[in-house]
Amino acid sequence: MLLAIGLSAFILSTYCIMLLLYFTGWNSIKDFSPVMSEPHHFISVVIPYRNEEERISLLLNDLDGQNFPADQYEIIAVNDHSDDHSYKIVERYRISSRARIVSLDLPDGMYGKKSAIRHGIEISRGELILTTDADCRVSENWVRAFADFYHSREHPKLIIGLVDLRSSSGLLSGLQNLEFLTLIAAGAGAAGIHMPIYCNGANLLFEKDTYISMKDPLKMNAVSGDDTFLLHQVKTMHPGKILVLKCRDATVLTKPLNTPKEFMNQRIRWISKWRHYNDFQIFVSALIVMASNLTILGWMTAALICLNALFLLPFLFKMTIDWLFMIPVLSYFQKKKLHFFVPVLSVLYPFYTAIFALAGLHGRFNWKGRHF
Secondary structure (H helix, E strand, O other), X not given: OHHHHHHHHHHHHXXXXXXXXXXXXXXXXXXXXXXXXXXXXXXXXXXXXXXOOOOHHHHHHHHHXXXXXXXXXXXXXXXXXXXXXXXXXXXXXXHHOOOEEEEEEXXXXXXXXHHHHHHHHHHOOXXXXXXXXXXXXXXXXXXXXXXXXXXXXXXXXXXXEOEXXXXXXXXXXXXXXXXXXXXXXHHHHHXXXXXXXXXXXXXXXXXXXXXXXXXXXXXXXXXXXXXXXXXXHHHHHOOOOEEXXXXXXXXXEEOOOOOHHHHHHHXXXXXXXXXXXXXXXXXXXXHHHXXXXXXXXXXXXXXHHHOOHHHHHHHHHHHHHHHHXXXXXXXXXXXXXXXXXXXXXXXXXXXXXXXXXXXHHHOXXXXXXXXX
């Protein structure tokens, strides 16, 4: 028993220190407001898409209405063999848009989001590449915010933007939103202490020249993880040149997943790329998170078997630490109502972590009508 207590104390203390570092990193990132300066760099917005006829028009409408000179940016929409009307919608916008829209089909023999991103970058005119997903929404100052931040911060090689889920009712939506913002905040917090570990390709800017200088920057042999693999290479080649853009105008909104099955497939897709990582810091952080959740799972099981409420003290400690970490995050995203979901997610998360870790090792999932 003493050994279990000692080991648990060590693991949870390590987790607490890691979260404190991320908390410090998040709070150290200052809010940025875009200004009306003249553009200094041409920007290419690359959008890979597949079967997004219900949503892509909303994004294209947002991009066409940018508060940014139309001759200083372009929109490159790359069709990953959609079998709905997405391509027709893009073509319609291409003809009528104020901004320049390049509409591409992936050639036969090429498929997947990574191939679409790579294909879009190859034909782009921009010095800077800005990526997002076809189911996202952006503000009218989105492009300007990134352009101004890049220029005012002495040209970072990669800029991580924040991503939020559109508000929706229901338990699944609330838990999903809370977990998603936890991941976004941890990634931003790690970058805030100059130890970036992951990012989200739905809101990312990088230099085209930096991308071209790398060998296989998107790790094409892995199904998922184009954004994080790119970040890891930039971190290795240009330490200290990755920044976070904390700006409401630059925050991208994406949709929550509608069903538990969609959620499971997405999380398995995310976890399945772990075997391709070679970044030490992401390994350490993942190990600490896994160990802490397995520790809590063990104590929760012991509490049920022994009917001893004292065994729940480690759970209460971790939940309190997680809750404190999320206070400034939920305040920033103006989602304080999500605090009510913290106890529920705290109970479910140890089981969730163990189940999806095993599922990720198996590595099979369905996405966008394809089986991987």
